[in-house]
Amino acid sequence: xxxxxxxxxxxxxxxxxxxxxxxxxxxxxxxxxxxxxxxxxxxxxxxxxxxxxxxxxxxxxxxxxxxxxxxxxxxxxxxxxxxxxxxxxxxxxxxxxxxxxxxxxxxxxxxxxxxxxxxxxxxxxxxxxxxxxxxxxxxxxxxxxxxxxxxxxxxxxxxxxxxxxxxxxxxxxxxxxxxxx
Numbered sequence: 001x002x003x004x005x006x007x008x009x010x011x012x013x014x015x016x017x018x019x020x021x022x023x024x025x026x027x028x029x030x031x032x033x034x035x036x037x038x039x040x041x042x043x044x045x046x047x048x049x050x051x052x053x054x055x056x057x058x059x060x061x062x063x064x065x066x067x068x069x070x071x072x073x074x075x076x077x078x079x080x081x082x083x084x085x086x087x088x089x090x091x092x093x094x095x096x097x098x099x100x101x102x103x104x105x106x107x108x109x110x111x112x113x114x115x116x117x118x119x120x121x122x123x124x125x126x127x128x129x130x131x132x133x134x135x136x137x138x139x140x141x142x143x144x145x146x147x148x149x150x151x152x153x154x155x156x157x158x159x160x161x162x163x164x165x166x167x168x169x170x171x172x173x174x175x176x177x178x179x180x181x
Contacts, residue, residue: 001047002111003036008077009050010036012069013058015076021057029053041113044137063142070146074154082107086154093148093155093180094129097121117144130164131176138172148178157181 013022025031029049036042051069055062078086089103090096096103097119104116117135124130133144145161152159158181165175 001042001044002038002114003040003042004038004077004081004111005047006036006042006050007038008073009047009054009069011076012072013054015072016068017058024057025050025053028057039111048139066140066142067146067149070143070148071150071153072146073143074147074150078150079154091155093151093157093159093178094121094123096151096155097129097131127180129178129180131178133172133174133176135172138168140172141166141174144174144176148176152180 010022013025029046029052031046031050051062051065054060054065058065060068074086085103085106089099098121100119104114108114108116115136117133117137117140120132120134122130122132131148133141141163145163148159148161160179162177163174164177165173167173
């Protein structure tokens with residue numbers, strides 16, 4: 001993953017829990033570097049180690065850390081770094097989800113080695129959506145839930161999210177049911 005991901009985890013922790021907690025997380029994770037370069041690729045295991053260490057130090061489940069991180073990614077990192085792209089993504093949650101392939105395509109111009117997930121949206125009704133998430137990375141279900149919650153807040157909507165199905169073959173596949181109000 002790119003350094004911006006790990007920078008964002010650091011931001012989540014320092015903004016919400018303080019620098020001292022971040023320092024403990026760095027030690028617990030075995031992190032050797034003091035900072036991350038946003039457009040530099042890093043091994044995925046560094047990010048997973050940071051999440052695990054954050055879970056232990058903050059006394060939260062990894063799922064809670066991932067959900068918080070997903071929401072933070074949208075409302076803080078995404079909006080600060082890619083605000084114009086985020087605003088152009090749609091006028092509501094549904095439109096933004098449908099436009100994710102275009103959004104990721106533009107972000108890949110900045111991060112050429114990016115391996116973004118794929119999202120497929122099925123509209124069930126005016127307020128109900130089935131969202132398919134495909135990724136080479138497993139275990140990020142709750143991060144995606146946080147992303148969706150963050151997007152709903154960004155559009156001043158509320159969303160109920162349930163996981164309908166999960167499977168792992170050569171890619172991770174989660175199926176979410178969204179009720180948007």
